[in-house]
Amino acid sequence: MDVFDPDAHTAESRRAWARTAANYARLSQRLFGPAAETLVGFAGIRRGWRALDVACGAGIASRAAAAAAGPRGSVVATDLTPEMIEAAEALPAPARAAPIAWRVMDAEKPELPPASFDAAVCQLGLMLFARPDAALAGMARAVKPGGPVACLVQGRRHAMLFTAIFHDAMARRAPQLKAPPGAPTLFAFGPEGVLEAAFAAAGLTEIVTRRLTGTFRFASPEQYWDEFTQAAGRTGAMLRALAPEVLAKVRSDVLRRAGTFRAGKGKGVDIPYEFVMARGLTRSAK
Numbered sequence: 001m002d003v004f005d006p007d008a009h010t011a012e013s014r015r016a017w018a019r020t021a022a023n024y025a026r027l028s029q030r031l032f033g034p035a036a037e038t039l040v041g042f043a044g045i046r047r048g049w050r051a052l053d054v055a056c057g058a059g060i061a062s063r064a065a066a067a068a069a070g071p072r073g074s075v076v077a078t079d080l081t082p083e084m085i086e087a088a089e090a091l092p093a094p095a096r097a098a099p100i101a102w103r104v105m106d107a108e109k110p111e112l113p114p115a116s117f118d119a120a121v122c123q124l125g126l127m128l129f130a131r132p133d134a135a136l137a138g139m140a141r142a143v144k145p146g147g148p149v150a151c152l153v154q155g156r157r158h159a160m161l162f163t164a165i166f167h168d169a170m171a172r173r174a175p176q177l178k179a180p181p182g183a184p185t186l187f188a189f190g191p192e193g194v195l196e197a198a199f200a201a202a203g204l205t206e207i208v209t210r211r212l213t214g215t216f217r218f219a220s221p222e223q224y225w226d227e228f229t230q231a232a233g234r235t236g237a238m239l240r241a242l243a244p245e246v247l248a249k250v251r252s253d254v255l256r257r258a259g260t261f262r263a264g265k266g267k268g269v270d271i272p273y274e275f276v277m278a279r280g281l282t283r284s285a286k
Helices: 006-031 033-043 060-069 082-090 132-142 161-173 194-201 221-231 234-240 244-261
Strands: 050-054 074-079 100-104 119-123 148-154 205-218 269-281
Touching: 006 033, 006 082, 006 221, 006 234, 033 060, 033 119, 033 148, 033 205, 033 269, 050 060, 050 132, 060 074, 060 100, 060 119, 074 082, 082 100, 119 132, 132 148, 132 194, 148 194, 161 234, 161 244, 161 269, 194 205, 194 269, 205 221, 221 234, 221 244, 221 269, 244 269
Parallel strands: 050 074, 050 119, 074 100, 119 148
Antiparallel strands: 148 269, 205 269
């Protein structure tokens, strides 16, 4: 049985996301913008606040936080991958928004002064970390006493079909790709109570959660395949490692299942998603 190596996982993640950063930036702008705005509103970021965005990716939550904080606020956006930071920084900034400082940083080993932010957010990053407990603890340390920490993660596997369609096909056709015990999985925080427990373990209080559901539209199952595979980080790397004949079977399974979600004649396919958000407050100073 393979033994999980957290440091190797982080290094592999950096390489995988470096390869797909530009494509991910395009896809995330189209699909994840509304969720980013919802997360920032859920976090309660206000005018003039100092906000932290961890594992910022293409920076959609960073820019939403900057708009919420306004020109008198500030945002620090961090990501593990330099290429992702470059892609995020190249996108236009919102008008009348807080300035954003883009920094390459490992979320599990943050180099941030304690209590230096009013709030912290992390969109679609926590479930990817080799040590999510360390990342959450780092976010909590960086936020002032009584300030909010909010994360958005992928939901339950049966409901987060945007990614589960691919992972179900890979599990069937390439079972050797199954993650070893202790490794992060995309749906780890989806079940009831799991994300809340992680927040509590990080010392956060007054924890509340909310689920977001809906669909992502693609012109066809083929467009869904193309956009997902071009933008996916570690999942994309695993697909590229498959033998051509196995990859062809995975693709056939994905296209067939995606085709069952037809939006109507000539309207493409609507692929269901589910996200989970949690918000907790750092402990107030005694």
